[in-house]
Amino acid sequence: MRETPNFTGWHAAIIHREDGNTERLIRQLRLLGIRATLQWAPLSAAELPQIVIVDADQGWDDLLPWTGTNPACPVVALLGSEAPGRIAWALERGAGAIIAKPIATSAVYPALVMAVSIYQERKNNAERLQYLEERVRLRPLVHAAVEKLMNARGLDEERAYAILRDCAMRRRLPMEQIAAFILGGVEPLPEVG
Structure with a gap:
């Protein structure tokens, strides 16, 4: 204040x-x-x-x-x-x-x-603190979405994470939310660019 x-x-x-x-x-x-x-x-x-x-x-x-x-x-x-x-x-x-x-x-x-x-x-x-704890709790979703991108697009972990991060930034949404959308099938897999 x-x-x-x-x-x-x-x-x-x-x-x-x-x-x-x-x-x-x-x-x-x-x-x-x-x-x-x-x-x-x-x-x-x-x-x-x-x-x-x-x-x-x-x-x-x-x-x-x-x-x-x-x-x-x-x-x-x-x-x-x-x-x-x-x-x-x-x-x-x-x-x-x-x-x-x-x-x-x-x-x-x-x-x-x-x-x-x-x-x-x-x-x-x-x-x-509550916000950060929620983000930590949802971190496995990000990891699972990165793995899904790695397997679907044949990427390494760093590149898959960068694509997920870029997608979240473009949409102006938290990475955890984009990861949940991808895992739930609501969001198509981002294209490798």
């Missing part, structure tokens, strides 16, 4: 007991155009906000509706202690930023930007 987001119209769920910190936080969020709700109960997966701000000092495992470090939305942890276990808890819940308690209003906006940026980066990386 290269641009800082405009938070106007966003909804933030603050999972924390009401105190002076939450009052300052809510006031600062309102100045940023964010509608904030305060609760000290587990967050419902059915109504996720655009961002979650959670008390990492007293949080427990079932407080957020996801497990692991892949949260459903950006997460900011509120932390007043230096206890390694509390920091680890926040990181395990996918926190992308921490605001130290007592809350300084000048720390809120940078933490929100950081959390959103890290969330988006994690999401992009997960999508890229």
